[in-house]
Amino acid sequence: MQFSTIYNIFIRDFRKQKKRLTLTLLALGWGTISIMLLLAFGEGIHRQMHINQKGMGEGIAILWGGQTQIPFKGLGKGRPIRLHAEDPQFIKSRVPDIKYITGEYHRWGARVKYKDVVLSEHVSGNAPEFEQMRNFIPDRGGRMINALDVKLRRRVTFLGDQLKVRLFGDEDPIGKRIQVHGVPFTVIGVMIPKMQMSSYSGMDEDMLSIPNTTFKAVFGDPWLDNIVYQPYNINDMENVERQIYEAMGAKYKFDPKDERALGIWDYAESSREFNNMMTGIKLFLGIIGGLTLLIAGVGVANIMYVSIKERTREIGIKMAVGARKSYVLTQFLIEALIITFGGGFGGMAISYVMTEGFKRIPIESDVLEFMGRPTVSLEIGLIVVTILGIMGLLSGLFPAMKAASVNPVESLRYE
Amino acid sequence: MQSIMKLRQVRKAYTTGTVTFEALRGINLMVNRGEFIAVVGPSGSGKSTLMNIMGCLDIPTSGEYRFENQLVNSLSPNQLADIRNRKVGFVFQAFNLLPYATTYENVEIPLLFAKVSGRKRKQRITELLARLGLADKAANKPTELSGGEMQRVAIARALANEPDVILADEPTGNLDSASGAEIVNIFRELWQSGKTVIVISHDVSIAEHAERIVRLKDGLIETNGDLSREQPASGTDNQSLS
Ligand SMILES: Nc1ncnc2c1ncn2[C@@H]1O[C@H](COP(=O)(O)OP(=O)(O)OP(=O)(O)O)[C@@H](O)[C@H]1O
Ligand SMILES: [Mg+2]
Numbered sequence: 001m002q003f004s005t006i007y008n009i010f011i012r013d014f015r016k017q018k019k020r021l022t023l024t025l026l027a028l029g030w031g032t033i034s035i036m037l038l039l040a041f042g043e044g045i046h047r048q049m050h051i052n053q054k055g056m057g058e059g060i061a062i063l064w065g066g067q068t069q070i071p072f073k074g075l076g077k078g079r080p081i082r083l084h085a086e087d088p089q090f091i092k093s094r095v096p097d098i099k100y101i102t103g104e105y106h107r108w109g110a111r112v113k114y115k116d117v118v119l120s121e122h123v124s125g126n127a128p129e130f131e132q133m134r135n136f137i138p139d140r141g142g143r144m145i146n147a148l149d150v151k152l153r154r155r156v157t158f159l160g161d162q163l164k165v166r167l168f169g170d171e172d173p174i175g176k177r178i179q180v181h182g183v184p185f186t187v188i189g190v191m192i193p194k195m196q197m198s199s200y201s202g203m204d205e206d207m208l209s210i211p212n213t214t215f216k217a218v219f220g221d222p223w224l225d226n227i228v229y230q231p232y233n234i235n236d237m238e239n240v241e242r243q244i245y246e247a248m249g250a251k252y253k254f255d256p257k258d259e260r261a262l263g264i265w266d267y268a269e270s271s272r273e274f275n276n277m278m279t280g281i282k283l284f285l286g287i288i289g290g291l292t293l294l295i296a297g298v299g300v301a302n303i304m305y306v307s308i309k310e311r312t313r314e315i316g317i318k319m320a321v322g323a324r325k326s327y328v329l330t331q332f333l334i335e336a337l338i339i340t341f342g343g344g345f346g347g348m349a350i351s352y353v354m355t356e357g358f359k360r361i362p363i364e365s366d367v368l369e370f371m372g373r374p375t376v377s378l379e380i381g382l383i384v385v386t387i388l389g390i391m392g393l394l395s396g397l398f399p400a401m402k403a404a405s406v407n408p409v410e411s412l413r414y415e
Numbered sequence: 416m417q418s419i420m421k422l423r424q425v426r427k428a429y430t431t432g433t434v435t436f437e438a439l440r441g442i443n444l445m446v447n448r449g450e451f452i453a454v455v456g457p458s459g460s461g462k463s464t465l466m467n468i469m470g471c472l473d474i475p476t477s478g479e480y481r482f483e484n485q486l487v488n489s490l491s492p493n494q495l496a497d498i499r500n501r502k503v504g505f506v507f508q509a510f511n512l513l514p515y516a517t518t519y520e521n522v523e524i525p526l527l528f529a530k531v532s533g534r535k536r537k538q539r540i541t542e543l544l545a546r547l548g549l550a551d552k553a554a555n556k557p558t559e560l561s562g563g564e565m566q567r568v569a570i571a572r573a574l575a576n577e578p579d580v581i582l583a584d585e586p587t588g589n590l591d592s593a594s595g596a597e598i599v600n601i602f603r604e605l606w607q608s609g610k611t612v613i614v615i616s617h618d619v620s621i622a623e624h625a626e627r628i629v630r631l632k633d634g635l636i637e638t639n640g641d642l643s644r645e646q647p648a649s650g651t652d653n654q655s656l657s
Contacts, residue, residue, distance in 0.1 A: 009524070009527050012516075012520065013515075017515060310514075313511075314513060316511075317511050317512070317513055317524075318513075318524065318528075319496065319499075320472055320499060320505060320511065321499065321500065321505075321524055321525040321528065321572060321575075322496050322497065322499045322500020322501065322525050322528040322529065322576075323496060323500075323524075323528050324492070324493050324496045324497075324528075325492055325493070325496070326493075327528070407467075407472060407473045407474065408472045408473075408499070409467045409472045409473045412507075412511060
């Protein structure tokens with residue numbers, strides 16, 4: 001069949017049947033847009049919550065000293081258990097499932113001075129492991145405390161991003177010298193901004209980190225404030241916890257079953273809960289998305305189905321006056337393709353523009369921040385368009401194929 | 416005389432569920448070029464079935480149908496489509512116009528399938544519409560036309576590619592007597608211009624104009640002869656097959 005013939009009739013029919021085609025196009029486009037937006041916002045919220053969640057660290061636990069509650073081997077209860085600088089190393093040697101462990105000191109209201117700016121800030125004595133465990137990621141040009149800093153008790157400091165602004169404003173702080181508790185320190189890095197939703201000692205962005213060995217030397221604290229550790233496998237959390245009680249119980253002479261002797265915050269527990277919640281939300285969105293897809297698909301199929309009678313007669317008439325089967329099928333295929341491309345990809349494009357537009361709303365709002373950045377997924381879009389396209393194609397093409405395959409009389413008689 | 420259509424022992428069976436019904440039970444018929452034949456017979460006797468087969472809209476279950484010496488049973492769907500497009504013009508009782516297309520566009524369809532160039536299409540359509548008195552209805556859709564006008568559009572469409580044969584299945588069945596008379600007149604003129612015309616009709620006026628009347632009953636040809644024969648012999652089938 002000559003292309004120009006198909007083109008001639010096609011363009012004519014297309015113009016003539018605008019209403020039906022527009023409706024199909026709209027149904028397909030609308031279906032695509034609603035599913036894509038739903039999933040785009042779902043994905044955006046998910047990512048944002050994940051970022052927020054990760055702020056403090058993933059799969060970690062915080063260990064504090066405590067007070068015994070159970071008398072043990074002749075020792076009375078109410079005895080304080082304190083953490084010592086060598087305890088992290090001791091625990092690691094006894095509990096091989098631990099990947100990272102480090103002791104931490106805190107000092108609130110420490111005097112921090114740079115040029116004329118004098119602030120009262122929170123100083124944390126920690127170690128390089130915080131980069132992995134606690135997401136203390138250095139911004140470009142800087143670095144986090146390293147092993148040598150700890151070993152040599154260097155007077156170097158890593159700044160939270162908000163603290164950096166308070167102290168330096170727009171100035172580049174790397175390599176600058178500041179005074180902490182009257183002692184000169186060199187700034188080696190600034191933390192990249194992060195969203196932090198949980199904390200055990202204030203916000204990381206407001207904190208100034210120095211090597212914990214330096215901390216002990218400068219402030220002279222006799223005990224660690226807490227220990228942060230991370231097992232290799234998040235599922236070993238409880239096991240590790242038990243082993244720590246046993247190791248520390250042996251060292252400090254308390255009953256390993258004495259829960260109050262140490263305090264442990266299993267932050268991985270929160271991560272697991274969070275993950276469960278996220279899975280739930282995703283499942284929910286998936287179901288809604290699936291149902292929306294179904295409705296859109298039924299809509300497309302319905303429009304196709306409603307016009308079967310009309311179209312079958314149309315095919316019958318055309319075949320009766322000499323149309324070949326290939327012409328009829330080509331017309332239907334082109335039509336289906338135009339509808340799928342127009343509706344589907346048009347819908348995808350509109351969804352993209354809408355989400356991009358949403359991201360650019362210049363309002364500073366916690367709600368918007370929590371909504372995150374809606375992210376249109378090309379894969380999901382293609383899946384949606386494919387499914388809707390196939391449903392539309394099947395519901396339109398099958399009857400057309402049937403009508404084109406039988407004798408024209410049968411199509412003309414179709415009721 | 417040269418024969419254009421030849422049917423030998425043509426049968427057509429319809430199967431609905433488990434029931435098979437034979438609408439045609441062995442038709443033998445020969446149509447000569449330039450003939451005007453009226454097909455008559457009671458309702459359900461198989462007139463439309465026969466006509467659809469002769470117009471290549473349907474194929475026989477068994478038997479032989481030759482159109483211009485080609486054995487229709489053995490033709491491909493595309494070849495059948497081409498015969499419908501160029502060799503026969505079919506006029507239906509129910510008009511069968513595309514509802515969304517104008518008069519002009521409806522007549523244009525067979526020309527498009529015949530790949531006639533745009534200029535020639537326009538010329539041909541204008542000529543046909545003028546001939547059928549539809550010149551001022553070119554831009555109207557079927558719903559804006561009277562029954563007689565719709566049937567004239569259908570005839571114009573049937574004539575678009577200048578077929579040798581015009582087949583019409585009760586073309587006046589849906590029309591009042593005045594419009595019907597017009598249509599009958601058109602068929603007579605077509606015959607006079609040399610076309611082979613076969614019309615199914617209950618309308619006596621068509622039968623009056625026909626050269627030959629084929630009377631069907633229960634899927635068989637009951638009588639086959641010209642009008643002057645008041646009492647045709649029952650075994651006419653063989654006689655008509657030369
Ligand atoms: N598609 C079909 N399926 C089953 N039976 C059919 C079909 N088409 C026709 N028939 C049957 O075949 C017989 C002949 O039908 P046909 O339409 O040829 O009759 P007809 O002579 O044209 O009648 P009428 O004058 O009422 O139009 C009828 O009994 C009819 O019921
Ligand atoms: Mg009939």
